[in-house]
Amino acid sequence: MKIGVLGAGVIGLTSAWWLAEAGHDVVLIDRAGGPAAEASRANGAQLSYRYVAPMASPKMLGQLPGLLFPGENAIKVSLDRDLIGWGLRFLKACTGAEVARTTAAQLALAELSRMELERLLGKVPLDFGLRTAGKLVVFRKPSDLEAARPEESDVSDVLTPQQCLALEPALTLRPDEFAGGIYTASEQVGDCGAFCDQLFARLGQSNRVELRMKTAIGRPVTKNQRMIGIETDQGIIEADLFVLSLGSGARAFARSCGFNLPIYPVKGHSITIADGGAPALMHSVTDYSRKIVYAPLGGATRVAGFADFQGYDTTPSAARIAQLKNAAADTLGLQASNGVEPWAGLRPMTPDSRPVIGPSPLAGLFLNTGQGMLGWTLACGSARLTADLVDGATPSCPAEPFALARFG
Ligand SMILES: Cc1cc2nc3c(=O)[nH]c(=O)nc-3n(C[C@H](O)[C@H](O)[C@H](O)COP(=O)(O)OP(=O)(O)OC[C@H]3O[C@@H](n4cnc5c(N)ncnc54)[C@H](O)[C@@H]3O)c2cc1C
Numbered sequence: 295m296k297i298g299v300l301g302a303g304v305i306g307l308t309s310a311w312w313l314a315e316a317g318h319d320v321v322l323i324d325r326a327g328g329p330a331a332e333a334s335r336a337n338g339a340q341l342s343y344r345y346v347a348p349m350a351s352p353k354m355l356g357q358l359p360g361l362l363f364p365g366e367n368a369i370k371v372s373l374d375r376d377l378i379g380w381g382l383r384f385l386k387a388c389t390g391a392e393v394a395r396t397t398a399a400q401l402a403l404a405e406l407s408r409m410e411l412e413r414l415l416g417k418v419p420l421d422f423g424l425r426t427a428g429k430l431v432v433f434r435k436p437s438d439l440e441a442a443r444p445e446e447s448d449v450s451d452v453l454t455p456q457q458c459l460a461l462e463p464a465l466t467l468r469p470d471e472f473a474g475g476i477y478t479a480s481e482q483v484g485d486c487g488a489f490c491d492q493l494f495a496r497l498g499q500s501n502r503v504e505l506r507m508k509t510a511i512g513r514p515v516t517k518n519q520r521m522i523g524i525e526t527d528q529g530i531i532e533a534d535l536f537v538l539s540l541g542s543g544a545r546a547f548a549r550s551c552g553f554n555l556p557i558y559p560v561k562g563h564s565i566t567i568a569d570g571g572a573p574a575l576m577h578s579v580t581d582y583s584r585k586i587v588y589a590p591l592g593g594a595t596r597v598a599g600f601a602d603f604q605g606y607d608t609t610p611s612a613a614r615i616a617q618l619k620n621a622a623a624d625t626l627g628l629q630a631s632n633g634v635e636p637w638a639g640l641r642p643m644t645p646d647s648r649p650v651i652g653p654s655p656l657a658g659l660f661l662n663t664g665q666g667m668l669g670w671t672l673a674c675g676s677a678r679l680t681a682d683l684v685d686g687a688t689p690s691c692p693a694e695p696f697a698l699a700r701f702g
Contacts, residue, residue, distance in 0.1 A: 342671050386645070410677070424484035426480065428577045430578070430580070450476050485591050556645055566635040568633045586625075643666035
């Protein structure tokens with residue numbers, strides 16, 4: 295089959311690879327000049343296979359009113375029309391039962407992702423700083439640590455502040471500044487942008503894959519209620535099937551196809567600080583209260599965070615970048631004077647934080663999008679599941695939780 299993959303972020307690139315591997319001819323289309331031009335470029339670098347809980351939760355319900363007021367909150371919200379419809383679905387997902395359903399589904403997809411990434415690297419060695427660095431989540435409030443304490447876990451350890459500082463000497467917090475931490479040794483880090491660059495180069499060497507960059511995607515071309523092509527500024531591109539992986543652009547495209555895809559762009563920021571002076575970070579660290587993650591990337595530290603519900607603008611906010619620099623200085627003693635790359639991207643978020651993977655209401659269009667906060671972690675598993683479902687094979691993990699039908 296000839297398959298058009300729409301979007302060359304980490305989700306489109308991995309979809310293209312897994313579909314080509316399954317024997318399909320693939321044409322990968324993106325408006326940018328190269329891969330990972332948007333959310334996949336400079337994200338938090340966490341391959342966070344165990345931390346997959348959704349954003350919508352009973353606890354979040356209580357925090358919502360405060361988010362509508364300006365301030366230094368880790369989450370900021372400005373209401374617009376798209377967000378109101380999305381927000382009503384988000385409220386519906388704030389139940390214990392929904393959190394349990396999502397967590398179980400995401401854990402299975404994340405585990406598949408870990409295995410598929412390993413399998414990919416067994417075939418094509420890619421150099422993107424992948425390390426099983428372990429993840430340390432530090433909690434400033436004792437109540438947050440208690441709420442997160444694993445009931446019974448063979449994968450995570452609860453640590454005192456002193457144990458956290460001994461484990462991660464780069465931390466410059468005082469023991470009385472935080473309540474403790476939870477450490478998961480199996481978690482990984484890797485530079486998503488570098489992974490995308492290298493996978494893109496490999497795709498370019500495949501005789502099954504055609505790369506169509508600098509090609510802006512417009513409306514679908516349909517015949518007998520089936521999508522048979524796509525209008526672009528470079529002309530119509532035809533294929534037997536299309537996979538929608540346009541990140542935050544997916545919702546507008548779905549609208550042009552006549553159906554609603556509840557994806558909202560949730561803006562996050564990052565800075566990449568060249569190492570020098572302060573001891574280099576050894577593990578990935580999450581500051582739970584500030585919702586900021588720190589990742590060691592061989593010679594640099596990536597600092598990322600925040601969730602701003604404020605539309606489609608991708609310009610980094612000076613205030614958010616300053617917050618990240620201050621956090622890096624007082625948590626790791628990192629001085630931004632070494633050279634900082636500021637960045638912002640839009641996470642394609644669904645109300646329940648689960649991606650949408652499966653057929654769409656328009657025949658000929660398949661969905662693999664909406665990975666939100668976890669697109670890097672879930673990419674290889676999502677691509678595998680996409681290839682399974684496209685081929686009618688037994689899915690490698692439960693597919694039903696990711697069907698668009700869950701939104702009614
Ligand atoms: C600050 C931040 C930190 C994050 N940290 C992590 C993390 O630590 N771990 C993790 O797992 N995930 C993380 N994420 C989430 C992850 O980065 C995203 O989920 C993932 O990158 C989404 O990939 P995507 O391919 O769906 O979208 P994108 O990377 O945005 O790709 C979409 C592509 O579609 C193209 N496109 C859009 N519209 C059109 C059009 N009309 N025509 C042609 N092309 C078009 C764009 O050019 C783009 O290349 C983070 C995100 C942010 C913003």
